Amino acid sequence: MSIIVMSVNAGSTSLKFQVFQMPEEIVLASGNIERIGMEDSIFGIKLKGKSEKISKVLPIKDHSVAVEELMNALIEHKIVNSLADIKAVGHRVVHGGEYFSHSVPVDEWSESKVEELCELAPLHNPGALVGLRSLRKALPNAEHCFSFDTAFFQTMPEENFIYPIPYEYYEKDHIRRYGAHGISHEYLTKRLAEIEGKPVDQMNIITCHLGGGASIVAVRNGKAFKVSMGFTPLGGIMMGTRCGDIDPAIVVYLMRKYHYTAEELDTILNKKSGLLGVSGISSDMRDVIEASAQGNPRAILTFSIYVSRVVEQIAGYYGLMGGADAIVFSAGVGENNDIIRQEVCDRLKCMGVKVPADNNFYIRGEEAKLSSDDSKVDVWLIPTNEELVIARDAYKIYTNGK
Incomplete structure (x- = not known):
């Protein structure tokens, strides 16, 4: 019907x-x-x-x-x-x-x-x-x-969602790693399994949702194993206006030094940090790269920090899972920014990743295998489709009730 x-x-x-x-x-x-x-x-x-x-x-x-x-x-x-x-x-x-x-x-x-x-x-x-x-x-x-967006991450083992703070805060206040963009990561996982014709429960992959907000996920046997975002969508890698992971003592230091309220610090870390905060130019990676090409030192620094954070996360998850079959790029930056993808993949050559520039440059917003045939890890660009996942679930709930 x-x-x-x-x-x-x-x-x-x-x-x-x-x-x-x-x-x-x-x-x-x-x-x-x-x-x-x-x-x-x-x-x-x-x-x-x-x-x-x-x-x-x-x-x-x-x-x-x-x-x-x-x-x-x-x-x-x-x-x-x-x-x-x-x-x-x-x-x-x-x-x-x-x-x-x-x-x-x-x-x-x-x-x-x-x-x-x-x-x-x-x-x-x-x-x-x-x-x-x-x-x-x-x-x-x-x-x-x-x-x-958090549902996909309920399969993570405790070791990957419990924070090393007094355990009572988890028991009493449910402070733990929750993640975000789970609908996108679920789609990317299942779509790659379809493309490669493999059972999803045999897939070990690293999915990279890189947009204004960004998260990277280790998927083991088709299920979320660890995610970069944490208790809130503020954690993880550097984002458009969000700081991502920082030393938590910085928050205490700023409160003591400048007498910021919690609301003021929330605004600084959520809306004035990330690409915008370091570059002083824009929260849009396209603007940062353009300024970087013109020699703007803070734009160059912003680009380097961003790439470094992404590489660190991917490489860490590769080690945590004992290897990976594939890396998937998606979302606004991941789908459309070939410069970011190339720089990240070039820095992952130690993992056997091989992405020839001819396979990657000028590819935007379309499904494509970016890695060469002799790459130890496949690299894919897959446009995300969160709306389709939501529609599938709504259809399932509707039909189950009929």
């Missing part, structure tokens, strides 16, 4: 969406609404079979108005005949804590837990709830489901 399913990724000022015909996995429409709450909000939608995206600028005061615009567009462009055609909606949630190891229907309990976990993902979980409540009002008869 074919049905219409929506995948939704709501932020505090944005709403991304894809509309699928399932189980055929046909994308009927996709798009995003940006700058929600402003007079110059941007609504964009791309329709099946059309190469051009339809965009317009208009005032969208809140998520309810954004959802209304979206629903009107789906009917106007005949994606659906009526809103009742939309049978299921999957909502991306960044933090599910230890409560969720898989996608679940939205009910009073699951919604309360997502709200409880807002303190662990203050930039993300509140937006997901706002999106849910707006869409649930517009689509009251649809099956609404949560898909969690």
Whole structure:
């Protein structure tokens, strides 16, 4: 039975969406609404079979108005005949804590837990709830489901998620490594298994989701073994505006020296650090590389730190798992920045990684094997598709309930 399913990724000022015909996995429409709450909000939608995206600028005061615009567009462009055609909606949630190891229907309990976990993902979980409540009002008869970025990592062994602080903080406050981008890493793992025609439980790979936010995962026998992000999405490698892993005493030092509040430090580490903080130029790697090519010393330093952090993580996971079959690059930087990929792979030659420049340069946003046939470790570029994973889970939950 074919049905219409929506995948939704709501932020505090944005709403991304894809509309699928399932189980055929046909994308009927996709798009995003940006700058929600402003007079110059941007609504964009791309329709099946059309190469051009339809965009317009208009005032969208809140998520309810954004959802209304979206629903009107789906009917106007005949994606659906009526809103009742939309049978299921999957909502991306960044933090599910230890409560969720898989996608679940939205009910009073699951919604309360997502709200409880807002303190662990203050930039993300509140937006997901706002999106849910707006869409649930517009689509009251649809099956609404949560898909969690942390769920994929519930297979990690204790040694890889317990922090070396007093154990009581894990028992009492659930402080542990949770990770993020799990929906993306799950897709990359299963997609590589499909491409190579291997059972997913025989795959040992290192997946690199390198975007504005970034995480690297060791996948052993098809399951998450360790992830670079930690208790919150602030941990791990250097990111666009996030610092990643630093000496925790730096936080104490800055609080004592400058009398920063917790909120001020949170802003510094989450929004003013990373590529932006070191370069002083931009949180966008493209801008950093351009400035680096022009000889800007801080841009050159930023580039070097970023590559070094990625190499360190990949090499560490290779050793931790006792080897790996493949490395996968994905997300904005991983999919589109051939310079970063080449530099990282060149520094991994000690692991037997061989990526000829001719295999890598000018490859953007498409599935491609980048390594040579004699490379000890395969290297792949695979565009991520979190929306498809969410739609698959929402379809499964809907059909299981029928």
